[in-house]
Amino acid sequence: MKNIKYQATNFFKSQGHARSGIKLIFKNERNFRIDLIVAIIVVILGFLFKISHTDWIAISLVISVVFVSETINSAIEALCDTVSLEYKVNIKYAKDVSAGAVLVSALVSVITGLIVFVPYVVELVKNITQ
DSSP, X not given: OOOGGGOOSSHHHHHHHHHHHHHHHHHHOHHHHHHHHHHHHHHHHHHHHTOOHHHHHHHHHHHHHHHHHHHHHHXXXXXXXXXXXXXXXXXXXXXXXXXXXXXHHHHHHHHHHHHHHHHHHHXXXXXXXX
């Protein structure tokens, strides 16, 4: 059953809630801001190296996965803290597992970034050294 207090009455109000959520996570979550800075750097590098269309798809997907996992992790942590601020093994489990999901997505994004960018860097170094 939905709480009427939080129910959007139309599409635009729903979008407003989503924008509010993005503002809140940007304001309150240091790791999200770090993720955003890294994503901006990766996008700039993508333009500088003129990566392929397929590479852009891969980079966009892993950036999105990191952002989504970070937001879900933050939501789980906030919900757990609402339930109880006392130590509870199940809350620790939920927080640790959601943080682990963020770590996995970050590692996959680093690996994907290396797969995408290393050939461009190697080519650049070859061109410079010739």
